[in-house]
Amino acid sequence: MNLANTTFSAFILYALDKDQISNPLVQHKMAAFIGLIKQRVQSDGVERALASLQEDAFQMRLLILNLFSENEITDRLPEGIERLYQRFDKPAASLGPDLNKALPECMTVYRFIAGLETEGESGTVVKEPMSDYMPVPVHPGKVDTLPSLADLELILKTFGFGSTSIISLLRSSLAFETGLILAELHRAGELFLSPAELKELSRQLFLSIEDFGLEAHTQGFWQLPYHDHVQTIRNIKIRVAAYEASQIGSLKEVSFQSLKELLS
Structure with a gap:
């Protein structure tokens, strides 16, 4: 997921580090987008805001892809992404106990999914070189003609692809990333x-990751790591087992205990 890693990370980085942006239109x-996040949270609350902002977040992510194709991403991106991850790993009194627990645990899972970290021998965590995850050239279209999530879903459905799964993947990642931006704000x-x-x-961060x-x-x-490095990886394994069981129809009702037995 090299491209996914760089676009997801750069999306958050650009939202938070204004010195990374040189394009005036993107700055605006x-x-x-940041102003909209603040407004929605204040008027609708956290849960509804994250759900309602996905289309806007998708547009911003495509805008970052557009910067890749226009060579607007500087050589500082790898260091910026690493600084970004360190930021979310660092506790802060203002975040409170729940968020101080959620951020580093969710970022651990995020790094695994993005391929920034892999599982080595005996369950050790191996950091992958950041240089391996630089963006590849892409051309998603002009800034003023970017497709919407609804457009993408329609295209996938028209050509017979698994639109529901792909859109679910996009929506969950967008909710997670917007949640990270909200935490930093x-x-x-x-x-x-x-x-x-x-x-x-x-x-919401735990749920979306x-x-x-x-x-x-x-x-x-993504292949799940063998070891449960954090509880959230264990939770994903349980949900994967439930999904796979439902696909083969071997279990009509799956209890938490039976899934634990499946995974033991």
Whole structure:
């Protein structure tokens, strides 16, 4: 998932680090997107905001892809992405206990899915060279003619691809990334989240990264590590087992205990 890794990471990086942006149009659109995040959270709450922002987040991700094709990504991207990951691994008193637990655990899973880390012998975690994950040239279209998620879903459905699974993969990753941006906006003091909202954000991050992991695995983009490096990987394994059981019809009702036995 090299391209996925760089686009997902750069999407968040560009949203948070203004010095990475040299294109005035992108600066304007990114600022408007950040403003929209703040507005939606304040008016609709965390859960509804993350759900309603997916189309806007998708447009911003395509905009980043457009920068790749126009060579707007600088040589600082690998270091920027590494700094980004370190940022989310670092606890902060303002984030509260739930988010301080969720961020590093979710980022551990994210790094596995993106291919930045792999499982070595005896379950050790191996860091992959960041240089291996630089973007490849792509040409998604002009900035003012970017397709929507609905457009993409229609195209996939028209040509007989598994549109539901692919769109689910996209939506879960977009929800997760927007959640990361929201967490950083709170940390930076640009948006205040109450303790209840911080708790809800941590729940949404866990849910979206589990959804992302499930879709990435079942579609063949990612192989689950053998060891349970964090509880969230264990949770994804349980959900994968439930999905596979439902596909073969061997279990009509799957209990949590029976899934644990399947995985033991």
